[in-house]
Amino acid sequence: MEKNESVAIGTPYDDVFRTMITDSDSLAISLINLMFGLSISKDAKLVRYQNEVYLKENKKRITDSQIGVQNSDVYYHMECESTAGDENILLRLYEYDSTIAHDHALIEDNVLKVTFPKTGILYLRDSSSTPDVLKMEIKAPDSTESLVLEVPTVKISKYSIDEIFEKELWFLLPFFIFNYEKRLKRSDESVENEILEKLVFIKNQLENSDARGDIDTYSRILIEQMTEKVTKALAIKHEKITKGVDEIMGGKVLEYEAKTIRNQALEQGLERGRNEGAHQLASAIDSLKSGKSADDLIKAGIDSETVNLALKYVG
Numbered sequence: 001m002e003k004n005e006s007v008a009i010g011t012p013y014d015d016v017f018r019t020m021i022t023d024s025d026s027l028a029i030s031l032i033n034l035m036f037g038l039s040i041s042k043d044a045k046l047v048r049y050q051n052e053v054y055l056k057e058n059k060k061r062i063t064d065s066q067i068g069v070q071n072s073d074v075y076y077h078m079e080c081e082s083t084a085g086d087e088n089i090l091l092r093l094y095e096y097d098s099t100i101a102h103d104h105a106l107i108e109d110n111v112l113k114v115t116f117p118k119t120g121i122l123y124l125r126d127s128s129s130t131p132d133v134l135k136m137e138i139k140a141p142d143s144t145e146s147l148v149l150e151v152p153t154v155k156i157s158k159y160s161i162d163e164i165f166e167k168e169l170w171f172l173l174p175f176f177i178f179n180y181e182k183r184l185k186r187s188d189e190s191v192e193n194e195i196l197e198k199l200v201f202i203k204n205q206l207e208n209s210d211a212r213g214d215i216d217t218y219s220r221i222l223i224e225q226m227t228e229k230v231t232k233a234l235a236i237k238h239e240k241i242t243k244g245v246d247e248i249m250g251g252k253v254l255e256y257e258a259k260t261i262r263n264q265a266l267e268q269g270l271e272r273g274r275n276e277g278a279h280q281l282a283s284a285i286d287s288l289k290s291g292k293s294a295d296d297l298i299k300a301g302i303d304s305e306t307v308n309l310a311l312k313y314v315g
Contacts, residue, residue: 011082011233012229012230012233013080013082013124013175013230013233014080015229016174016175016226016229016230017065017080017122018065019222019226020171020174020222020223020226021048021065021067021078022048023222024216024218024219024222025042025044025045025046026042026170026215026216026219027170027171027219027222027223028046028065028067028171029041029042029044029046030042030168030169030170030171031078031122031154031171031172032067032076032078034154034167034169034171034172035078035120035122035152035154036076036118036120036152037152040069044069044070045069045070045303046067046068046069046070047067047068047069047070047298047303047304048065048066048067048068048304049066049067049068049075049100049103049304065077065078065079066100066117068298070298070301070303071299071301073115073299074117074118075100075104075115075117075118076117076118076119076120077093077096077097077100077117077118077119077120078119078120078121078122079093079096079119079120079121079122080121080122080124081121081122081123081124082124082125083125084123084125084126084127084129084130089121089134090134090136090151093119093121093134093136093151094136096119097116097117097119097136097149098116100116100117101114101115101116101117102114104295116149119149119151120151120152120153120154121134121151121152121153121154122153122154122156122175123153123154123155123156124156124175124178125156125157125178125181126153126155126156126157130153130155131153132152132153133150133151133152133153134150134151134153135148135149135150135151136148136149136151137149154172156172156175156176156178156179157178157179159172159176161176161198161201161202161205164176165205165209168209168214168215170215170219170223173202173206173223173227174223174226174227174229174230174231175230176198176202176227177195177227177230177231177234177235178234180194180195181234184234184235184238192238192240192241192244195231195235195241196240196241196244196245196248199227199231199244199245199248199249200248202227203224203248203249206220206223206224207220224249224250225249227245227249228245228246228249231245232245284297284302284306284307284309284310285310287300287310288310288311294307294308294311297310
């Protein structure tokens with residue numbers, strides 16, 4: 001039977017969110033730590049899981065992220081929300097989270113063990129009624145007790161540029177322009193110069209942070225590129241800003257530079273890791289054939305790319 005797929009059309013902001021979550025461990029970790037009050041090392045290795053979930057009637061939705069930390073049983077599900085007060089997001093979160101919990105469920109001694117992920121929302125826009133914490137309450141039959149799952153929120157409007165750099169909240173930088181959205185809509189002439197000044201400040205501070213080793217070069221360039229993309233989308237009717245962000249952030253030159261840095265790093269590590277990678281792949285294939293699951297391999301320390309490749313060989 002053919003699947004009936006229903007996929008929500010994303011925005012440039014969703015794309016930026018997913019790109020940073022996917023392409024940079026250090027940026028993803030900075031958001032996880034902020035959202036859940038953690039202190040995971042920026043050098044920790046992340047595991048990214050399939051972000052397609054199938055709901056009732058075979059409808060498919062895409063989550064913004066489903067991430068784990070290697071050698072940990074905790075999963076993180078984070079969503080980017082550009083609408084300030086949509087209560088229906090709780091229903092969507094529950095659908096996503098129950099599917100994620102199902103995918104990682106275990107049966108031991110005739111007991112089904114289901115673990116929900118830690119879930120949070122990044123609000124690009126908010127209002128006075130936007131809560132700091134949302135909650136999902138799950139009641140069991142024949143019981144007076146219920147399980148309450150808290151969903152913390154992060155609101156861009158609550159953070160200044162100085163605080164972002166002071167606390168190394170790198171993930172928030174591309175979305176900082178949302179704090180100027182209302183003034184942009186009012187065609188406040190002074191806001192254009194103010195935004196361009198902030199972009200120059202962001203560029204300079206990022207370069208200083210890179211020089212000190214506070215942030216890796218690839219992540220720094222990725223932030224600059226994503227800041228450019230968000231700014232152009234939000235200020236599309238303001239030619240002065242769209243031209244200015246090109247000049248400040250570097251445009252196509254940065255795109256080439258980022259790809260060059262990553263390709264050079266991959267090339268340098270390729271030969272060194274070739275033999276080790278082949279051995280790990282063979283071991284993963286043997287483990288899958290013996291009945292172990294992909295999750296078992298990942299928990300044992302095999303990276304998700306190797307596991308996915310092994311799955312293709314096993315079929």
